[in-house]
Amino acid sequence: MPPRQRRSYTAEYKVEAAHRVIDSGRTISEVARELGIDPGMLSVWVTHEQRRVAAAEAHGDTPLEPAERAELQRLRRQVAELEKDNQFLVKASAYFAATRKNRPGSN
Structure with a gap:
């Protein structure tokens, strides 16, 4: 049997999962079951x-609502989607500039 691969979670996902417990007052077990993750990890x-x-409050910062x-x-x-779109447009413009430059009769 092949070993199970470890799932990795983004920092944003961890914060959102934690706030599902903190903000709602629900138990860690409930939220963990809902998300399909280990309760110990969510804890x-x-x-x-x-x-x-x-720590943020101690420094006078207010946490995000x-x-x-x-x-x-x-x-x-x-922003991530727009960056992907921008990369695509840069590549497309380079492609069309190259094809126009290589066209017969264009100098």
Whole structure:
């Protein structure tokens, strides 16, 4: 039997999963079951996020509200999509510039 591959999670996913517990007041077990992840792992994420929020508050910073976090995620996805579009357009323009340059009778 081949060994199971470890799943990796982005930092954003971990924060969102932790806030599902913190913001909703639901148990770690409930949220872990809903997300299909190990409750012990989610517990570590919740503890880490609670410490991060407490440290931010100690320095006078206010943590992001759930709506702000959602908007930040949406904007990050949008920026990533726009960067992909931009890369495509750069490649396409280079391609068309090269084909136009190589066309007979164009100098």
